[in-house]
Amino acid sequence: MLDQFDIALDPMFPPVDRGRLISALSEVLPAGALVTKTEGMRVYESDGLAAYRGLPAVVALPRDTGEVRAVLRTCARLGVPVVARGAGTGLSGGALPSPGCVLLSLSRMSRILAIDPDARTARVQPGVRNLAISEAAAPYGLFYAPDPSSQLACSIGGNVAENAGGVHCLKYGLTVHNLQALEIMTLEGEGLTLGGEALDAPGFDLMALMTGSEGLLAVVTEVTVRLLPSPSHAQVMLAAFADVRQAGEAVAAIIAAGIIPAGLEMMDRLALTAAEEHTHAGYPTDAAAILLCELDGAEDDIAEELERVAAICEAAGAVQVRVARDESERQLFWAGRKGAFPAMGRLAPDYYCIDGTIPRRRLPDVLEAIGRLSEEHGLAVANVFHAGDGNLHPLILYDANEDGGIERAEALGGKILELCVAMGGTITGEHGVGREKINQMCAQFGSAEIETFFAIKAAFDPAGLLNPGKAIPTPARCVEHGAMHVHAGKAPFAHLDRF
């Protein structure tokens, strides 16, 4: 959340003389690999969560694994924190520079090293853009499935660090499910190979542990992803409902019927109206909610499943069910969805995007509860989200220039996340914890889990130099924060009355 920058609660590092740091790095890196001037470092001041800003001591731009090793070893020796950064599109402040840190940008390591169409893998450097992998695989009829909405810009290394999702993750899984192998570099400059071409690796599953670890354990220096055959056909259905609850019930019923859509997205009236004004996608603006349900695969199977989805939506009370007439209308339906975030500018000067997940079956209850919270707090909330995954993106509309505007948005966001936890869900779906939600981790987990996270962090990085103050709160922070200790799945549902 947009709280104050309370670094005091995090591990403190004795300040290192900046001149000494720059000179040590200059000795091990070629010319042009460091950015030291303030104006040059401004672009690294924040990631996609621009409310948090800070300047690093220096920015390092390694071009290969050897240079990453040199930076890490120097930082380990001098006791300087290191924050790794991909494309900087993250939405939770994961790449926010810590005071006095070396900002390690992987942007120059952006080569596709190999596409193997037989093994169906792509071996790439961490700075390669997500979409560039699918583009390189397209001539072989293959694609890389996880597709965060930032896929044009975001890097695969960042995707690994955040265990990124996307519209297609309902069918194809998260980043962790689409990885074959990782090369990582520890703070001490040790290179490790995790995973591999074989079915299952012996020993502990370090590849899964590394995925989603938000830069706290090691730096990803190479990624081998799995590629999938591009589906021959895709079709999208739009179902409109007069009641948000019915739309939520339709989502649960589609999944319960054993249908696995390639995407299953939901927008409520506020969101779909703004999107329609913005994109003219042909959305029915008199609906309380719409679903977009995409199916891919063989043409016959799609036709059959579309009929089943239509029947389920109608049984749930849909007032309108339409299949896109052709490919251009299919693209238009999706363009509306993709334009929903920017469309919020039509409704309010600012919006705050929340990212929580809930068990899919709780969707109708949670949507109703968010509606009540919105009224209580006097702030409109538009809902646009990955309904099939139970991954919510409530957009809280506010005006940052109004007195107390940010604080009210924050307070409502906190309530929505508490609601997610109480419903057996989580405080983040695909955006990560980063800096933004580090205090909410104390709500998500009990002290035993937090201490275990901390012990694992210490196993990789005992000095705590890798991305300090992110993702995993120190036990001291949780004590200070007065953790709720409402544990996922153990929350007393009776408490829901207060939402």
Add this chain to the structure above:
Amino acid sequence: MLDQFDIALDPMFPPVDRGRLISALSEVLPAGALVTKTEGMRVYESDGLAAYRGLPAVVALPRDTGEVRAVLRTCARLGVPVVARGAGTGLSGGALPSPGCVLLSLSRMSRILAIDPDARTARVQPGVRNLAISEAAAPYGLFYAPDPSSQLACSIGGNVAENAGGVHCLKYGLTVHNLQALEIMTLEGEGLTLGGEALDAPGFDLMALMTGSEGLLAVVTEVTVRLLPSPSHAQVMLAAFADVRQAGEAVAAIIAAGIIPAGLEMMDRLALTAAEEHTHAGYPTDAAAILLCELDGAEDDIAEELERVAAICEAAGAVQVRVARDESERQLFWAGRKGAFPAMGRLAPDYYCIDGTIPRRRLPDVLEAIGRLSEEHGLAVANVFHAGDGNLHPLILYDANEDGGIERAEALGGKILELCVAMGGTITGEHGVGREKINQMCAQFGSAEIETFFAIKAAFDPAGLLNPGKAIPTPARCVEHGAMHVHAGKAPFAHLDRF
């Protein structure tokens, strides 16, 4: 491998007075929860790898999480090693008692706690048998996918500890891909909840880390698995080849064509002949190898895919392609496969089952190389395995009563595993490392990986009391063993000439 019991290389624990241990456990457990007499403990002497045997100090049989906590806290306090055991069907000595240990049997915790057909989950105690979950889910049209060949007997807790596979894992994934949540208990008696009903959990992926950790990190006290809709139809095709290499090529071609069989198994002449004599499944005994390719799903899709598989097999050189005439022939085809291990008794007094994996595309090369190794060592090798996964089960035929018989089988087994590593594969597919392959871990991994495993082990269990001497070798053991350090994926393939 069947090496000597060289516990001296592993962490040593000061011996604890057995009387004191039993009395301490008696204080915290109800009557009947301990087995202390030698004859009663005999059944716990080994798991499915009967070549390794040892007696624990005492066997504890907790009935609930509270009793598991009591045992673990007592062991932590007294510094006594703990070996958890499910059904004892493991094939790598993972449940072999350490000298002086408490053998913690989870067999009494065998209740199915809940089946939720809407959420498609089953919440069960760790001692529940794998197949019992599918039986309980069957009335709802659901099943639990991972199906190790021991599924009649093996327990879900053991499946989690080993990240168990099975015939259907090619399509449906390993245990880790079919879990929703775990309750675990640390050595200190802290209960942790890992995973949950929501898409993705924040923090490090402890559920994946725990899965396949072979009892080294904590004890599983509750498992929530994902259930899948039972496929409406299934059909199996038998393809016979005059050349093992062609069968291997057909496997690679089927997968490369984007077909995902529910099972894709291979047997070579020695295996299929013995199986045929044992089961009369109708296998063509003049073939050099057969494939069994099962497809499941909608009837039309199966018919279409069977045609594609047949065409691929014929293009690869199949001399015969047959679809099972009816359900009873389908069952018969599989009965032959399932009876292949016991059928080995017709060929030799003893067999030693190797479990390695290789990248699927290396299958033809590896099968040829195993044939050469078999000739060089003068021991017949029958191959029966999960071809689609690249998970080999070479069965080395030998006579334990012959002088040096075991040693020759061991030596050949070691060479086959080295071959797997050199081909970019692993020393174990689904049987785990356990006691059997702990030295081979030093061949699979470099010192940086081994040290990281060790650091993670220490994060959960700094005293090293949980299942000592299994799965993760101490760095000292690797030094002593003279590790090969041929790293998966980095092996110089030129070395293959020596196989």
